[in-house]
Amino acid sequence: MIESLSLLGAGGHPARGTDFTALDIRTTGLRPGHVVELAAVRVRPDGTVAGELSTLVDPGPGVPPGPVALHGITRADLDGAPAFGAALGSLLNLCRGSVVVAHDLPFVASFLDSEAARIGARVPVLPGVDTLAAARTAVRLPNHRLATVAPAFGIAARPGRTALSGARTVAQLAVSLFGRHGFTFASPPVLPALPQFAAGPLRPRADVPAGEPGWMAEAVERVAIGPDGDAYLDLLAGVVADRHLAPDEVAALAGLAAEAGWPAERVRSTHERFVVALREVAERDGVVTAAEARQLWQVATALGVADAGDLRPTADGRPARVLVLGTTAAADRLRARVLAEGVQLAKKLTASVTHLVADPSVPANEPRLARAAELGADVLDVHSAPVALGFEPPLAPAPPAPAPERARLPKVVGGRVLMGAGLLLMFFTVVGMFAGTPLAAGIFFAFFAVGALLGGWWLAEPAPR
The missing domain is CATH 3.40.50.10190 (BRCT domain)
Structure with a gap:
């Protein structure tokens, strides 16, 4: 349904005049299964929002909604919501004539493909861009989760629980990547001709703005996940960012890991690696408050790796x-x-x-x-x-240039002394010759006198300006 486009820096085909439609979804699990919420936001290159779409999606009678503790969507919320096929027409209408963008496009595309195949829908291939991959190219970050990338790009709105909040953030990110960061297409995107589809009824979910981030949310932004980070670790980081980890959230994470086929040891090692990274971030600040130590210990205990969260409060230093x-x-x-x-x-x-x-x-x-x-x-x-800020060493100051006159002073003095000696020797030579000194001796001493005069003049000559 979506084909990922290759991007370049300067020198490719500019995105000038190209609209983007940002997608985000909430799903029943980590593997392609069912979409339970779908959102899309269309923006113009200048960031103007041209249209939005948001709806809950009923995966079918009796189909569980997935990790309710993580996405907040219950089975009762889905009853009466449109099926994927009923919402697909509205989605394609919004995407017509635009390039689709999503953070982790392969993940989003795999679920949409699965849903389209389930209902037998034949959808033309839409050109798409993975903002996750593009952000990794644009800036170096400890992790490139959407909640981390957004503040790094100066995007004020933080993605919350709903798919609409995520789509809005992705839309702004796409504008920034193709705007001030100068991304271009390796080849012109081919926009398929889509007919006008019948738009069915939608059921949007109330968008609750994300709360003010606390210390834990900011610490999660600095945890190094790396390019091989997976969807489970992203969910774990998102859950931890809300300052606490409830038992139902831990159970939901365990269920997702089991569904993905993870053995218990892999889950534990992932939890331990994550908590250790959080602890290192806290210690790197220079100050560890009692509240921070308590929050980290609670998270580590909930995840079953209490030893990894042993963080001791300190009183000195000031974090930047x-x-x-x-x-x-x-x-x-x-x-x-x-x-x-x-x-x-x-x-x-x-x-x-x-x-x-x-x-x-x-x-x-x-x-x-x-x-x-x-x-x-x-x-x-x-x-x-x-x-x-101490990120780079200061440039070494250039050594001061010696004062020209002071540097030449010894040469000038020496030259003048030598000229004086040459004049004195010439004087005695002339007097000696008048007094009867042999000619050969006079010529000998005169030669040395002239040499002293010339040498002294060369040393004392003013430097060219």
Whole structure:
């Protein structure tokens, strides 16, 4: 149903004039099975939203909704919702004439293909872009989960539980990738001619904005998952980010791992690796509060790896908390660098912010610049920040150039002394010759006198300017 397009940096086919339709789904599990929520957001290249679609999807009578504790969709929510086939027409109408984008496109496409095959729908192949793969190319981050990539790209809205919140974030990410980061298509996308489909009734789910992220959510952003991270680890990170891990959430995660065929030892090692990474992030800040230690121990205990979460509170040191303002690619790269270095990336200006960095797109009269200085934060520009934050060593200062006159002074003095000696020797030579000194001796001493005069003049000659 969706074919992934190859992307290039500068030099390919620009996306100018191309609309993007961002997709996100909620599913019954990690393997292609059933979609229980579908959302799409169409945006123009300038970021203008051209249309949205959101609906719960009934996978069939009596089909379990999957991990309710993770996506929040119950079987009662699905009763009366349209089937996938009834929602497909509205989805294709929104996608017509656009390039589809999704974070982890292969995962989304596999579920949509499975649903289309189940109902026997023959859908033309739509061109698509994986924003997860593109983000990995654009910036270096500890992990490239959507909740981590969004703040690194300066996207204010955090993806929440609903598919619509995720699709909105992906739409903004696509605009940024093809806009200020300059991604282009390796070949022009082929947009299939789609007819106008009959639009059936939809049942959108209420979109609850994501809450203010706490320490755990920010720590998860800095946990290194790596390019081989899997959907299970992404779900685990998302659940942990809400500050606590309830027993039903742990049970839901265990059920997903069992469905995916994971042995118990693999689940435990994944949990242990994740908790150890969280602990390292906490210790790297320089300050470990009692609340942070308690939260990490609770998460580690819930996951069955309590020993890995042994974190001791400390009282000294001050963690760096950096707020980066700006809408340029340089600002995005610095936000990503902050996370990659294990430093807290602030979302707004508070008294805990230690450094505020502004790029050239931030006006000089931006109120937060003056307010940051009042709060005692260091205000930096985006180019000097890597050195000021300790990410890069300072440039070695060039050795001071010696003062020209002072450097030449010994030569000038020596030259003048030599000229004086030559004049004195010439004087005595002339006097000696008048007094009867042999001619050969006079010529001998005159030769040395002239040599001293010439040598002294060469040493004392002013340097060319």
